[in-house]
Amino acid sequence: MQLQAHKLDLPESDIVYYPGFYDHQEADHLFTILKRDTPWQQDDILVFGKTYPQPRLTALYGNNGKPYSYSNITMVPHPFTEDLLSIKHKIEKILPGTAFTTCLMNLYRHGKDSNGWHADDEPELGQNPVIASITLGEERVFHFKHRDKKELRHKMILEHGSLLIMKGETQHRWLHQIPKTSRAIGERINLTFRVIH
Numbered sequence: 001m002q003l004q005a006h007k008l009d010l011p012e013s014d015i016v017y018y019p020g021f022y023d024h025q026e027a028d029h030l031f032t033i034l035k036r037d038t039p040w041q042q043d044d045i046l047v048f049g050k051t052y053p054q055p056r057l058t059a060l061y062g063n064n065g066k067p068y069s070y071s072n073i074t075m076v077p078h079p080f081t082e083d084l085l086s087i088k089h090k091i092e093k094i095l096p097g098t099a100f101t102t103c104l105m106n107l108y109r110h111g112k113d114s115n116g117w118h119a120d121d122e123p124e125l126g127q128n129p130v131i132a133s134i135t136l137g138e139e140r141v142f143h144f145k146h147r148d149k150k151e152l153r154h155k156m157i158l159e160h161g162s163l164l165i166m167k168g169e170t171q172h173r174w175l176h177q178i179p180k181t182s183r184a185i186g187e188r189i190n191l192t193f194r195v196i197h
């Protein structure tokens with residue numbers, strides 16, 4: 001089956017969504033092994049001078065030992081596993097010239113877990129970073145808003161087995177979030193592959 005690619009029609013961005021990057025059976029399998037085998041951690045984040053437990057669990061993997069810092073958290077990578085390397089290579093096949101060094105994983109345990117408005121614009125990601133984001137498990141709504149043009153907003157559902165690629169000037173112009181939901185929902189694993197310089 002041909003891979004479908006849907007480019008988002010948003011100005012000053014380069015965002016492409018690939019539903020069914022993994023079929024349901026492969027995505028179920030990846031969810032099971034990554035849920036089980038990942039050393040999930042919960043860090044504290046600093047918000048307006050007060051610390052809170054981050055509203056999701058995370059893990060960092062990488063191949064160059066370089067730490068990743070965001071929201072007052074510095075994470076040191078575990079070495080890539082074979083499972084993560086095979087996902088990385090499958091994504092790199094559709095992004096010639098990109099060699100990811102790092103994968104930040106998120107586990108949203110339920111609808112109260114979330115990821116607030118931010119851009120992936122830390123200095124170690126460099127200018128115009130390529131971010132490749134895989135969804136496994138429960139689908140969640142993903143929001144975009146333009147940093148300056150307040151009327152520019154977009155919402156989309158990230159489905160089980162999907163891939164979302166954000167590149168070009170996207171991180172400089174737009175913010176994104178996974179909001180909380182009051183619906184009773186299950187767990188979602190997200191993997192974001194990045195290049196850390």
Ligand SMILES: O=C(O)CCC(=O)C(=O)O
Pocket residue numbers: 104106115120133142158176178190192
């Ligand atoms: O869970 C997601 O889809 C988004 C994750 C994200 O934005 C991040 O980790 O930087």
Ligand SMILES: [Fe+2]
Pocket residue numbers: 118119120176
């Ligand atoms: Fe992000």
